Amino acid sequence: xxxxxxxxxxxxxxxxxxxxxxxxxxxxxxxxxxxxxxxxxxxxxxxxxxxxxxxxxxxxxxxxxxxxxxxxxxxxxxxxxxxxxxxxxxxxxxxxxxxxxxxxxxxxxxxxxxxxxxxxxxxxxxxxxxxxxxxxxxxxxxxxxxxxxxxxxxxxxxxxxxxx
Numbered sequence: 001x002x003x004x005x006x007x008x009x010x011x012x013x014x015x016x017x018x019x020x021x022x023x024x025x026x027x028x029x030x031x032x033x034x035x036x037x038x039x040x041x042x043x044x045x046x047x048x049x050x051x052x053x054x055x056x057x058x059x060x061x062x063x064x065x066x067x068x069x070x071x072x073x074x075x076x077x078x079x080x081x082x083x084x085x086x087x088x089x090x091x092x093x094x095x096x097x098x099x100x101x102x103x104x105x106x107x108x109x110x111x112x113x114x115x116x117x118x119x120x121x122x123x124x125x126x127x128x129x130x131x132x133x134x135x136x137x138x139x140x141x142x143x144x145x146x147x148x149x150x151x152x153x154x155x156x157x158x159x160x161x162x163x164x
Contacts, residue, residue: 004082004092010037012102013064014073019110020160021132023099025118026078028086028141036060037074040086042142044149045115048156072160073109075102077122087143088118096126103130113137113159116144135159 010027013036022045024037031039038045050057053066067074079097083090103109112132114120116139123134137155138147147155 004084006080007032007083008080009076009078009097012073012075013037013067014106015068017071017108018073018106019071019108020113021073021075021109022113022115023119023123024076024115025088025122026076026081026083026091040142043140044152045140047149048153051153052157052160070160077119088116094122096122099127100130103132111135115139116141
């Protein structure tokens with residue numbers, strides 16, 4: 001069996017004034033191919049953000065606009081790894097992202113939301129010095145079939161917004 005190639009994460013997308021940083025584990029193959037986060041057509045993050053904002057998200061510009069409106073940044077806890085396919089269970093040889101430096105560079109951030117079990121596990125392993133509020137959430141991935149869209153929406157709507 002040939003070894004999986006090394007995959008490199010997408011650059012963080014953090015709009016000016018972002019208050020919440022949503023961290024996944026590593027972008028899916030679809031996201032890496034598209035060059036932006038949560039591109040798998042059945043991932044439920046964009047439908048959640050569409051419902052939360054009341055905006056239709058038909059283009060990358062629409063997605064970036066809603067992220068700015070919600071003061072929400074996106075990134076991943078893994079900088080690089082090896083993986084066959086897109087499942088977190090296939091991830092090997094993890095090099096963690098420097099979330100601490102990212103937080104320092106964006107002082108408006110108040111909360112980190114971790115999307116899925118592996119993101120939580122790796123964040124806690126490599127980011128002990130970060131003191132922002134942490135929210136551990138179930139994955140929005142279609143592989144996480146135990147949560148319906150309505151369940152996920154209710155949970156994420158609570159943590160993705162910051163009151164002024």
